Amino acid sequence: xxxxxxxxxxxxxxxxxxxxxxxxxxxxxxxxxxxxxxxxxxxxxxxxxxxxxxxxxxxxxxxxxxxxxxxxxxxxxxxxxxxxxxxxxxxxxxxxxxxx
Amino acid sequence: xxxxxxxxxxxxxxxxxxxxxxxxxxxxxxxxxxxxxxxxxxxxxxxxxxxxxxxxxxxxxxxxxxxxxxxxxxxxxxxxxxxxxxxxxxxxxxxxxxxxxxxxxxxxxxxxxxxxxxxxxxxxxxxxxxxxxxxxxxxxxxxxxxxxxxxxxxxxxxxxxxxxxxx
Numbered sequence: 001x002x003x004x005x006x007x008x009x010x011x012x013x014x015x016x017x018x019x020x021x022x023x024x025x026x027x028x029x030x031x032x033x034x035x036x037x038x039x040x041x042x043x044x045x046x047x048x049x050x051x052x053x054x055x056x057x058x059x060x061x062x063x064x065x066x067x068x069x070x071x072x073x074x075x076x077x078x079x080x081x082x083x084x085x086x087x088x089x090x091x092x093x094x095x096x097x098x099x100x
Numbered sequence: 101x102x103x104x105x106x107x108x109x110x111x112x113x114x115x116x117x118x119x120x121x122x123x124x125x126x127x128x129x130x131x132x133x134x135x136x137x138x139x140x141x142x143x144x145x146x147x148x149x150x151x152x153x154x155x156x157x158x159x160x161x162x163x164x165x166x167x168x169x170x171x172x173x174x175x176x177x178x179x180x181x182x183x184x185x186x187x188x189x190x191x192x193x194x195x196x197x198x199x200x201x202x203x204x205x206x207x208x209x210x211x212x213x214x215x216x217x218x219x220x221x222x223x224x225x226x227x228x229x230x231x232x233x234x235x236x237x238x239x240x241x242x243x244x245x246x247x248x249x250x251x252x253x254x255x256x257x258x259x260x261x262x263x264x265x266x267x
Contacts, residue, residue, distance in 0.1 A: 002103070002213050004121070004216065005214065008198055009206060009210075010114070012202060012209070013202065016198050017115070017121075018122075019201065020194065020195075020197055023197065024122065024194050024195075030124075033121055033130055034170070037118050043141070043145075044145075047144070047148045047150040051148040053216050053217060054218050054221065054222050056223050056231055057128075057231070058150065059228055060228065060231060060232050061122055062150070067162055067246070067247065068243075069244045070160060070164065070250075071246055071247060074168070074254045075254050077164065078253070078255075078257035079258075080172060081258045084176050085260075090127075095119040
């Protein structure tokens with residue numbers, strides 16, 4: 001058995017890399033990718049806990065997280081496309097106005 | 101033993117490739133490294149006895165979401181994207197936030213011994229689907245409604261507004 005602390009540490013490291021990407025980058029597409037990385041880190045922790053419980057519950061919750069990630073990606077791409085048609089850029093500093 | 105070695109290989113690969121995802125200047129390279137990261141994490145899932153999860157990861161992420169990213173990036177003109185600049189103080193602040201968050205979480209998780217209640221043996225492969233379609237049936241159906249809403253909503257958001265044209 002792989003120790004659960006190492007699995008949780010792996011998930012946390014991937015999550016924090018994603019968090020760093022969300023905070024650090026200004027490109028909208030890379031921020032969406034970093035959000036995918038954060039969700040994957042959570043999935044690793046779910047799978048690890050399911051592995052230690054020897055129960056399929058971890059996989060089930062991770063599957064729901066993947067479903068939510070797909071929904072988030074689709075709506076995020078739609079928003080990014082409509083945003084790009086208006087501003088012709090993916091720089092997040094240009095989106096800082098509230099006027100549509 | 102061999103399982104631990106495979107786990108460490110995939111874990112190191114996924115962390116390395118995840119760092120490469122957020123450090124690329126070119127968005128297309130970033131998508132490439134994201135797909136490699138997804139495959140490495142699915143390898144981690146396979147070593148954790150979550151075979152169905154690993155297969156879903158490869159199918160949905162590497163087959164669906166990565167292709168969506170490629171389409172969206174191909175649609176726009178990459179040359180119009182400006183280089184990003186940021187001052188030194190926000191950079192330092194962001195690095196500090198991330199490092200502090202990681203240190204705090206690892207401190208919390210390693211200070212307390214984590215013990216999870218375990219069953220006697222690994223479950224049958226069918227147990228996942230029986231549980232998904234009996235105990236977790238309502239979240240499953242709500243997830244399908246969510247996907248339908250996403251389908252309609254993303255089309256409405258992303259379409260070109262042609263309704264106000266005279267012709």
